[in-house]
Amino acid sequence: MKIKVIVTLKNGVLDPQGKAIQQTLNGMGFESIKEVRQGKYFDIEVNENEETKAKSKVEDMCKKLLANLVIEDFKII
Amino acid sequence: MKIKVIVTLKNGVLDPQGKAIQQTLNGMGFESIKEVRQGKYFDIEVNENEETKAKSKVEDMCKKLLANLVIEDFKII
Numbered sequence: 001m002k003i004k005v006i007v008t009l010k011n012g013v014l015d016p017q018g019k020a021i022q023q024t025l026n027g028m029g030f031e032s033i034k035e036v037r038q039g040k041y042f043d044i045e046v047n048e049n050e051e052t053k054a055k056s057k058v059e060d061m062c063k064k065l066l067a068n069l070v071i072e073d074f075k076i077i
Numbered sequence: 078m079k080i081k082v083i084v085t086l087k088n089g090v091l092d093p094q095g096k097a098i099q100q101t102l103n104g105m106g107f108e109s110i111k112e113v114r115q116g117k118y119f120d121i122e123v124n125e126n127e128e129t130k131a132k133s134k135v136e137d138m139c140k141k142l143l144a145n146l147v148i149e150d151f152k153i154i
Contacts, residue, residue, distance in 0.1 A: 006083075006118050007118075008118065008120065018119075018120075021119070021142070021143070024142065025138055025142060028141065028142065030134065030137075030138055032123055032124040032125055032134065033121060033122070033123060033124070033138075034122040034123070034124050035120075035121070035122035036119060036120070036121050036122070037119070037120040038117065038118065038119055038120075039117075039118035039119070039120065040115065040116075040117065040118060041083050041084075041085065041115065041116035041117060041118040042095075042098070042113060042114070042115055042116070043085065043095075043112075043113070043114040043115075043116065044110060044112070044113050045110070045111040045112035045113070046109055046110060046111070047109040047110070047111050048109055057107065057109065060107075061102055061107055061110075064105065065098070065101065065102060065105065066098070
């Protein structure tokens with residue numbers, strides 16, 4: 001089954017990439033944009049039929065590889 | 078209000094980054110992972126109280142800057 005994960009920077013961690021996107025958008029005429037923060041998204045195909053098992057496997061993967069828990073949070077959706 | 082956007086590669090477009098993640102996960106013992114595809118995630122703070130207006134603004138931004146519609150799809154969530 002397919003599991004989707006979003007990895008985002010924790011609040012308070014600087015996001016220069018998001019800032020650059022925000023400034024570009026402002027420059028393009030989208031002046032109402034106050035903040036942009038960029039994160040990562042993963043679509044993971046797990047060979048496992050039980051949803052809870054697949055999700056716990058993906059959680060393990062996030063902790064070990066996909067997210068840097070010092071500065072990032074992850075959310076399985 | 079905060080609008081979230083996911084930008085993913087279209088089906089059929091090669092994703093070497095996702096492939097590398099999949100192979101690394103397989104090598105770490107997660108052998109049940111069949112495919113990983115990576116995308117981008119944006120958290121956008123729009124200075125607009127009406128949800129439909131904010132979303133239509135973000136859709137416009139996706140088409141003009143955030144997504145390359147030749148190879149990518151976007152989803153506002």
